[in-house]
Amino acid sequence: KAGVTQTPRYLIKTRGQQVTLSCSPISGHRSVSWYQQTPGQGLQFLFEYFSETQRNKGNFPGRFSGRQFSNSRSEMNVSTLELGDSALYLCASSQKDTNEQFFGPGTRLTVL
Amino acid sequence: AQSVSQHNHHVILSEAASLELGCNYSYGGTVNLFWYVQYPGQHLQLLLKYFSGDPLVKGIKGFEAEFIKSKFSFNLRKPSVQWSDTAEYFCAVTNTNAGKSTFGDGTTLTVKP
DSSP states (O other): OOOOEEEOSEEEEOTTOOEEEEEEOOTTOOEEEEEEEETTTEEEEEEEEETTEEEEEOSOOTTEEEEEOTTSOEEEEEOSOOGGGOEEEEEEEESSTTSOOEEOOOEEEEEO | OOEEEESOSEEEEETTOOEEEOEEEEOSSOEEEEEEEEOTTSOEEEEEEEOSSOSEEEOGGGOEEEEEGGGTEEEEEESSOOGGGOEEEEEEEEETTTTEEEEOOOEEEEEEO
């Protein structure tokens, strides 16, 4: 089985721009979660989707949004980028929301 | 709100030393517990998990963890570490009601050869 894939792997943006990150889960996995990983903050939960519905949301501002498509692929959007949004964004999929998660390689976002 | 606390941010050991990484969580309901590992340059991957049953669970590469419900703890152990265990270790808790996962801040383990 192919693993979780994320595109792009690296992104450089400037403040004020917006960005869309993509995640393809493992085939058959219907739950997709997004995390922000930074050296000082560890892994911070952004949101979780299951069957195209957002079921859980972390404590991030409304500039962070996401969606899931009928094929379980998910996108995450960040609008009006700030310097502090520079981080590794990880996507994880699981068969059920309470099962172990399988992580992708992440998208490294740098905001200048 | 659920939270996870990992007691050590950075642990340095020599090869063959024993390892114990602490993890405590706060949530009164039923949880699933996980330890994930991130080797340098690699993805986060599952080390071991606890859903129910025997509170002592064994994972890959000789790791084990013990769930102590009364202490809200899920500490990771390995009797004898190897240089290849150098990695970052994350404890995670999933609330079985809401399906929400919370990760600890991670512990960086450095094993000196």
